[in-house]
Amino acid sequence: MTVATQRQGGGYVERGGGGSSSLADVVELILDKGLVIDVFVRVSLVGIEILTIDARIVVASVDTFLRFAEATNRLDLYGKGKGGKDLTELVEGVTEGGARGKTTGMLDAAVDKVGDMLGGGREEREPEREEAPRRRPARQRAREREE
């Protein structure tokens, strides 16, 4: 690990990887990626049991909507009500931390969930919204969400 240097530098960007990644990162990074060779298919002959892993963090649409509605409504707790407020106030609101705590909590929950799946070896299949083309018209996306 001498060749690839980890810069400590300015610190505007959080660093990870190379064995120090979180479980969620690793799941997203390596599941379903990498070389597949047909010899792996016959592994069952060796008597080794392999868990099928397909952990996807897919939150039901309505839950996602409600979560963002809540986050949007919460904005006003910091402000003066009607209309907007300027960016400085908002940034202060963020650094004071109420909202951030909440978001982090949800992330942790998602990670725990993936952990459970991996640990318990549950089989999950939820292929929607993965590997989809990057740019699609908004209308198409809206339709998907209604499904």
Next chain:
Amino acid sequence: MSATYVYGLVGADARLPEDLKGLGPSGRVSTIAHGEVAAIVGDVPVDRPIGTRDDLLAHEAVVDAVAATTAVLPMRFPAVVESDGVVEELIAPHHDHFVDVLDALDGKVQFTLKGRYEQDVVLAELVEEDPEIRALQEKVRELPEDASYYDRVRLGELVVTALEERRDDEGERLVQRLEPFAAEVVAHRPGQPDDVVNAAFLVERARIGEFEDTVEDTGRDLAGRVRLRLLGPLAPYDFVPEG
């Protein structure tokens, strides 16, 4: 018949880092070479199924530690073969293909960049700019929770749609800024509505410094609005050719 775990493939002359810890009971990781290709192998736990969270983390740690110093072709997790088959069935029949792929990946590593909006900052922009969102937000606020369910769903849908439009645009510009420093780029669709970017960059080792500096500059420009996270150097998970 016994089984062998295969983490990935390297050139036959590659030297593994010393302190690798595999997922098998012995923890040992070694190589089996044939021609110009070597498989990075270890033992397999026999008293339990493979595929736990620790197995996954061990696989990643081994493959990425190797990737830090040498070109590696990662196997898809989890990869078990019959011990007898490592050379005869895995390497030998595909030897020349593996050599080509390893050559193509030689001297390059993957970085994965993820970005997430500072939620409150960007949501406030949306409320500010979109009269429909603002009107609905005010309506929802005045109703008791039970009575506002459908309005809240609608508000959330509007917000999510607006967020996704915004991030598609900003995410693409972000990738474009870093593209000149990479040999190849794969942009994934970000998972959550407030995720801005999830892209893999294949970067030449000689250009890692430039690439990292540009990511850092980008992070500084976006500070307070988008939080960037850079994973790497990693094995080229997103750049393994199909088949």
